[in-house]
Amino acid sequence: MTAKILPKHAMQGWIETLREHYRIIGPKPAQSQYVFGDIHSADDLDLSYPTSILPPKKVLLPQREDLFRFDSMGDTPIVEPTFDDEPTVILGIHACDMHSIALLDRVFEKGTTDQHYQTRRENTTLVSLECTTSCSEFSFCKSMGTLSVPENFDLHMTDLGDEYLLEIGSKKGENLLRGFNEVREATDADFERLNKVMSEKWSHFTYRLDFDVTELPALLSLSYDSKVWEELGDRCLACGACNIVCPTCYCFDVRDEVDFSLRSGGRFRVWDSCQLDRFAIVAGGHDFRDTRAARQRHRFFRKGKYLTDQYGVVGCVGCGRCAQACLVHISPVDTFNELHRRRVPSAAAQEEALA
Amino acid sequence: MSSTKPKIAFFDFAGCEGCQLTVLDALQTHTELLNAVEIVQFREAMSRSDDDYQIALIEGSYTRPSDEVRLQEIRDQAQIVVALGACAHLGGVNAVRNAHRLEEIKNYVYGEKAEVYEAASARPISDFIQVDAFIPGCPIDREEFVRAVKSLLQGNAPDIPDYPVCVECKLRETGCVFLYGKTCLGPITRAGCGAICPSFGVGCEGCRGLIPNPNMASLREVLSENGLDEMSVKAKMSLFLTNQIATSDMEA
């Protein structure tokens, strides 16, 4: 493994060097929470952040994104697609969010490639950060198998106290260190320190799922008609917060805007939410998912089964953002456990059956 | 759309005229508006008053029987009637009085002159005339107003969001005010304001009206869990939503 050592005091210098070529995005405080935003100096960056309101997904798939601009003033309308190819570095991405980016890569590249996503993705360098303590009471990444960073990182940082160990995952990652002299090669002693951090971290996370995550798609298959969905539907406010903060949600709406000439403007997409009342309505007025219960079921089936069936990776990365955002305390891990509990006969019932 | 500019008129009923002030703001930041339409009545900004108009934007709520006649006159003239702001759209804060007996209110407000003034319960204008579109809010959102005018010029009803404020709060990464010990009607209130109140740390008061199919029962539980007693919940839900809750709560 190739690895480098970056002293923490050199962070400012590194950011200054990077800023010559890249826009830098990283976690920074906002009110009492954290958001991924523009990093101008090391002082902006807080790599000890617990979690962010929105995942770094928003850099690759912005909340609102122009698809094309048009101008119909002349005889033939001109339609000009818009792409964002600004070289960008995202610093400090947690493992759960790296897993979600791996999923988004498959979604937007499978079948028909979405060139808007692809352009951004190709020009973005991902710098992940090893999670060594649980980031929030709502997270359950260990249960979902997303606590270890996947291999899609360009550079991966592990906090060794006064230094970071940087594992190089790609040429893009290597480029971030080019021409920066304050890093040194990692030594055997550094790798020993790394191993210590890695072996100690696991005990800081708990398993919160009562069963193995590989059983999740099958559990859901058996739970389509569960009463749980009605119960969630009764509580759900259909506010859409769970979808908006989710790192693996990618549904979108497409809208047009015009200037006052009414002849030029643009088409853009915005994040959408399958929990909203009219997500599945059609022109004739029929709503194919018109109850909150059916919408909750759809959400959890997407996270726990449909995406796994389609892309071979888990659709919920256990970040806990949705549970934190939900005013009526709907949480994926509690929901999955409840479905499991209702599928597995209780000990008392089993004894009764045997008697 | 014909080459002649559509003629627009503004009218005010019971309200603070804050929405018209927002329109004035919009005219200053989007001067192209003045090239796209011809304003023929706008008491807030000009002395001209012409009754030849196609689009009527009505601010303020119905509050007295004689309002109905004036509303009908506007409806007869205009091809398109737009309710501008919470008062016209929902009855607005004026409707707080609907919870009390009208005689009591009149006596309280007008004292011994109570008999001289006419009054009725405060209602949205759509209770009396057909309304083709509404631009919600107290006051209206400037950018939404501009978009709405463009839609009207295109011959379409404005595209007003039917999802709740929570969506916009999360999109702009405003911390949820419930986390700071405050309460908020965002989960049941129509978005489109950019979640401006929560972005200043203030809970949503519902000025843009309810989303379709709000989960009132669940929101009441959330409010109570976060420390609002029954009276406070009632007060919160009657600031802007009196006329909407009366019907939708019975269904809940």
Place this chain on the structure above:
Amino acid sequence: MTNEMQMTLEAPSIYQPIMLSILEITPMTDLEKVFKIGLPHPMSQDHKPGQFMQISVLGVGEAPISISSSPSRSKNSFEICVRRVGALTNALHALSPGDVVGVRGPFGRGFPIERFRGKDILFAPGGLGLAPLRSVINEVLDDRSNYGRIIILYGARQPKEMLFRDELQEWATREDVELHLTVDEADEKWKGNVGVITTLFSKIQVSPRNTVAITCGPPVMYRFVLMELLGMGIPEGNIWLSLERRMKCGVGKCGHCQMDHIYVCQDGPAFSYAEIRHLEEAL
């Protein structure tokens, strides 16, 4: 599922429409018009009846609209039948021949008509459901000798709401087409059947194992038509329908057309009943 994007394959963005001229506009009813749209080159051989286009008016929006012309007759143009129901369709109705519209597609999986050869085909469209089925009907009629009986049962709310009346006339006079019409409400001139579409089923006899049924209409109609078709003994795999969803992308990403694990924009919109009957969100 293969996704045929032959017209926009070369575009730098999959969301970028190509701008095509309207050749003809034919009013059908108070609410519907048929638009004939010119193509820069013939549509690919892969185009199947039952597919849809994403049609847009720049500055107003985009929506999925099924192609109502048959591939056999759409060499350098295609047709869509548009009901005026919202902003985009209002804008389309305001256009004139020579104006341009944005087009992406064709998208989705159409009806696998090559598998229907040799069989009797029973079409049961309701209302606007005739628009996509007209594409199949004409395709089959243009290859008439390869099919058995052609039966068309068409229901509309009122006589004046019937679509493609010239073609209905033509089909009525053809010896090799059995056409039965019905309206929910008759007017003074109407001499035919009155009642919902299911009242027409008693007028026909089919050999169920050799019949393919194709239906399209509003969701409420499906339940009753399916009951009739299943009651006749037509196998579930031989009953085909076209599902309506509000696709925003057409390429399986935006999520709007998903029903359970199925993406209507890619896996459909044409489905056999056997494929969707277990899906709660389908109908």
